[in-house]
Amino acid sequence: MYDGIVQELIDELGRLPGIGPKSAQRIAFHILQTETFDVTHLAEVLMTVKEKVRFCDVCGNVTEQELCNICRDPRRSAATICVVEEAKDVVAIERTREFKGLYQVLGGAISPIDGIGPDDLRIRQLMQRLADGTVTEVIIATDPNLEGEATATYLSRMLMHLDLRVTRLASGLPVGGDLEYADEVTLGRAFEGRRLVEN
Amino acid sequence: MIVTHLSLTDFRNYTTAEVPLVAGANLFVGSNGQGKTNLVESLAYLSTLGSHRVSVDHAMIRQGAEAAIIRARLENGERQILAEVQINRSSANRAQINRSVIKTRDLPRYFSSVLFAPEDLTLIRGEPSGRRRFLDELLVLRSPRLSGVIADYDRVVRQRNTLLKSARASGVKGNQLGTLDIWDDRLVDLGSQLIEARSALITELQPEVTAAYTAVAGEDHHATLASQLSIFSGSESDDAGGAALRRDIITAREAAVAFRESLVRLRRSELDRAITLVGPHRDDLVLELNGLPARGYASHGESWSFALALKLASANILRRESNMGDPVLMLDDVFAELDESRRLRLAAAVADFEQVLITAAVLDDVPAALTGNTVHIAHGTIVGSTP
Numbered sequence: 268m269y270d271g272i273v274q275e276l277i278d279e280l281g282r283l284p285g286i287g288p289k290s291a292q293r294i295a296f297h298i299l300q301t302e303t304f305d306v307t308h309l310a311e312v313l314m315t316v317k318e319k320v321r322f323c324d325v326c327g328n329v330t331e332q333e334l335c336n337i338c339r340d341p342r343r344s345a346a347t348i349c350v351v352e353e354a355k356d357v358v359a360i361e362r363t364r365e366f367k368g369l370y371q372v373l374g375g376a377i378s379p380i381d382g383i384g385p386d387d388l389r390i391r392q393l394m395q396r397l398a399d400g401t402v403t404e405v406i407i408a409t410d411p412n413l414e415g416e417a418t419a420t421y422l423s424r425m426l427m428h429l430d431l432r433v434t435r436l437a438s439g440l441p442v443g444g445d446l447e448y449a450d451e452v453t454l455g456r457a458f459e460g461r462r463l464v465e466n
Numbered sequence: 467m468i469v470t471h472l473s474l475t476d477f478r479n480y481t482t483a484e485v486p487l488v489a490g491a492n493l494f495v496g497s498n499g500q501g502k503t504n505l506v507e508s509l510a511y512l513s514t515l516g517s518h519r520v521s522v523d524h525a526m527i528r529q530g531a532e533a534a535i536i537r538a539r540l541e542n543g544e545r546q547i548l549a550e551v552q553i554n555r556s557s558a559n560r561a562q563i564n565r566s567v568i569k570t571r572d573l574p575r576y577f578s579s580v581l582f583a584p585e586d587l588t589l590i591r592g593e594p595s596g597r598r599r600f601l602d603e604l605l606v607l608r609s610p611r612l613s614g615v616i617a618d619y620d621r622v623v624r625q626r627n628t629l630l631k632s633a634r635a636s637g638v639k640g641n642q643l644g645t646l647d648i649w650d651d652r653l654v655d656l657g658s659q660l661i662e663a664r665s666a667l668i669t670e671l672q673p674e675v676t677a678a679y680t681a682v683a684g685e686d687h688h689a690t691l692a693s694q695l696s697i698f699s700g701s702e703s704d705d706a707g708g709a710a711l712r713r714d715i716i717t718a719r720e721a722a723v724a725f726r727e728s729l730v731r732l733r734r735s736e737l738d739r740a741i742t743l744v745g746p747h748r749d750d751l752v753l754e755l756n757g758l759p760a761r762g763y764a765s766h767g768e769s770w771s772f773a774l775a776l777k778l779a780s781a782n783i784l785r786r787e788s789n790m791g792d793p794v795l796m797l798d799d800v801f802a803e804l805d806e807s808r809r810l811r812l813a814a815a816v817a818d819f820e821q822v823l824i825t826a827a828v829l830d831d832v833p834a835a836l837t838g839n840t841v842h843i844a845h846g847t848i849v850g851s852t853p
């Protein structure tokens with residue numbers, strides 16, 4: 268334990284995701300000891316971020332305005348919506364440059380353990396966007412884990428009765444890597460989910 | 467596969483230890499509490515990333531030290547491997563193979579061992595959870611993909627139980643029941659895969675267990691294994707008591723049908739009790755001798771023979787399928803529990819494994835055939851060896 272405010276800083280940093288007690292201590296002492304470290308700038312950025320950044324009124328992505336830059340972009344097709352859990356998933360998919368439609372950011376996945384049910388996600392907003400018939404395809408891109416799959420199942424049941432194409436991203440081996448480096452669980456699942464080669 | 471050298475730093479009561487080992491039998495002797503079990507525990511950790519004695523890793527770090535290091539030189543035919551793991555008190559553990567860092571969870575694929583310990587008696591006498599763990603650990607060794615299925619299944623049960631609890635608390639809203647169906651799908655899908663895998667393993671173990679029991683006990687007491695599955699039981703009691711025994715392979719398809727039926731039948735009780743009442747987390751592996759359940763009927767020596775037979779059977783299966791030689795067998799305090807003729811027969815049953823490590827407090831308890839390389843242990847130090 269350190270004196271008062273130093274320990275408070277360590278505790279506060281330690282509350283951040285992915286930062287354990289050791290790292291929190293290292294960051295705290297970096298801030299304390301490094302002369303060139305601009306604390307004021309960091310503090311300002313943190314304040315501004317909380318003040319200015321909000322969620323897009325349409326899709327739930329992070330933005331500084333009412334609509335995010337994707338929803339504002341007239342070149343994006345309004346016929347396709349890709350449903351993701353978090354704003355960081357939007358960034359990941361945008362990096363691929365493959366997708367030209369719009370997003371719906373749910374804000375998480377269904378997980379009773381974490382107290383998250385369907386009503387806590389932006390599912391109602393999604394249903395509203397689908398009401399006028401502009402959207403013809405919904406791509407479900409929730410995480411390929413238990414909660415992501417459960418959310419995908421829930422969504423596909425909600426969408427089943429609408430006149431829509433509903434697709435789910437394929438999951439499997441990381442492409443570009445070597446087969447030999449895939450871990451045995453991923454590789455084993457890929458074997459289970461193998462498909463007939465069509466030609 | 468054999469271990470040619472074991473080095474420990476700050477592991478349990480060892481500050482440092484350097485233990486050269488040979489192919490065939492190696493015996494660690496010393497009085498109670500000197501550090502014999504600690505030696506085999508360290509090697510078991512290297513091959514399973516777990517301990518049969520504790521569930522928390524830091525118990526294995528020497529009192530007052532920050533990190534324990536287990537390093538073993540392994541030999542598989544011509545191939546030499548240096549495997550190392552560092553168990554850290556306040557950060558993630560680190561593993562190395564031939565001095566390059568690897569993912570810690572990949573370590574078990576380089577070294578396989580089977581540990582026989584006094585705690586194995588709970589396989590026969592203890593709760594069903596110990597027998598489920600025995601099956602699941604063997605399943606994962608043979609088919610690593612199943613570790614994902616098992617972890618996901620356990621998580622579905624937790625998610626579902628939480629949902630049942632909140633449904634009970636709020637008086638069951640239609641909406642919440644909507645998501646219960648979704649968890650039911652995952653529960654049935656993952657659970658049925660696990661039921662099929664376990665039942666297939668049980669049918670494979672059966673002939674091995676029969677042979678191993680006879681080899682150890684000297685007589686055939688009809689040691690048999692059977693699945694007791696909660697999805698086939700009419701009752702909602704804890705665990706699968708009362709369900710008919712099955713000795714055949716239950717396909718995932720058959721399991722899924724029965725699973726769904728019991729969920730429908732038990733929905734009311736599940737909502738009342740707010741727990742998931744059926745599924746592989748409530749199943750049991752029933753062990754019988756001469757048609758009677760071993761739990762509650764078998765003598766101490768018979769129970770021991772059965773426990774040894776289960777371990778020996780799993781070692782034989784792993785050995786048959788392995789492409790890295792035999793698993794290293796470790797017999798911790800096993801001989802003290804057996805009569806003279808069972809000692810001799812156990813020694814014969816393990817004699818053709820590439821390497822066997824034995825611990826004993828009393829040298830005379832161990833058959834002479836296994837005392838070739840005897841290492842003396844006192845107060846966490848290797849005090850000498852008599853090859």
Ligand SMILES: Nc1ncnc2c1ncn2[C@@H]1O[C@H](COP(=O)(O)OP(=O)(O)OP(=O)(O)O)[C@@H](O)[C@H]1O
Nearest residue numbers: 478479498499500501502503504525527528529827
């Ligand atoms: N983390 C630790 N730090 C220091 N000492 C420890 C630690 N964990 C266990 N010990 C000590 O190690 C000793 C036990 O060693 P071990 O279990 O290997 O004994 P053993 O030789 O197998 O004895 P027995 O014949 O009774 O089975 C005990 O004295 C225990 O206090």
Ligand SMILES: [Mg+2]
Nearest residue numbers: 502503799825
């Ligand atoms: Mg011991």
Ligand SMILES: [Zn+2]
Nearest residue numbers: 323326335338
């Ligand atoms: Zn938007």
